[in-house]
Amino acid sequence: MRFKDGKGLPNMMKIGWIVSGVIMILVTVPAGLVGYSGSGALDGDIPACDSGILGLNVCDRVVMLEDGVNIPDAAAILLAADVSVDWGSQNVWIAIVPASDEEYCSNGNDGYLVCDRDSLTYLAGGPYSGGSFDWTLEGGDIRFVAGNSMEAASESVTIEYTYNARLSPLLGSILTFVGVAQILIGWKF
Template identity: 35%
Template sequence: MMRILSLLPMITAGLCGILLLISIIGIQVPEQEQKVPLIPCGIPGFETCPVGMAEDNLSIPWGMVFLDLDANVQWDRGDVAWVGIVEAKWANEENCPPDDNGLTDCESTDFEYLSGGPDSDGSFVHTLGPGDTRFVTGGKEGSLDLSTQTVVVDITVSLSFWVEILLLLAILGLGASAFDMNFPILSNIFSRQE
């Protein structure tokens, strides 16, 4: 009877093992592609280099704290433009809100970047956490290009490291339990000491 009951912890440990393996490999979310206009910087007669900001927040709910969301952001015109991620607070009225065209009155040095920014060169990787963020973009010094560029965001989803550790401990505990049900070595040792 105990050997039949030992199937339950073995099956549960197997399911936990499958979840752990999937998390280690990661799940690819279909990539998002967006056409973004290039913003010139260094136009004769203008002393500023405006920064463009996304209209909407990228909101990650607090329930996602159990997951790692790694965003690989790439754009095809890294020679004349940059892309970055900032906290959504920069879109507030007292900071640098975008106008109807998506441009802010701030320059690239006014922002605090979570990832990317003026020093980025065509790509960056950012781990998205709970909260609100926004994408920003601008032209590099001397850029007069007015065409568009393609920005691609590729997200990989996996369990957080601490959740993977808990799964590993569950696998070991369930495996030890199933082993002890089939071969009661430890149980026999403790019962003899009493």
């Protein structure tokens, strides 16, 4: 493409740098500051601790999901996410534990393990959580566990959760810096 004055192509490149920098900032600021939020609810039945679930008396034990969630360390570096969980019952409880705590569990059936309550490392929630917990995203393998207090009968609970995910401050700062640098390069080009 030829321009008669010889300045058209450099001007287009200048505008390209500036526009791409503005777009970078316009995308980064909402994603980094506001992020994405959502909520939902799940219904669950938590058995009485002496119901003999899986043929065991589980008053001092908890039920762990056999399948865990693997959160890559890179995700925890690039994203900041907060999760709030509320089930509104003082008698039953839910928790997040490291997958490595599986060693304190015995095999159950139907995708569950039965674990010693006092041997687990609670990352969020647990026997004394009071019906809710807040958790900030961390990298690693995690599992979900549930239990019931010794006095409680079996109980159906509605587990409500909310979450907010956004770019980490580190990534947001880097992308904003790149956007500003593109604008300055275009301005000075």
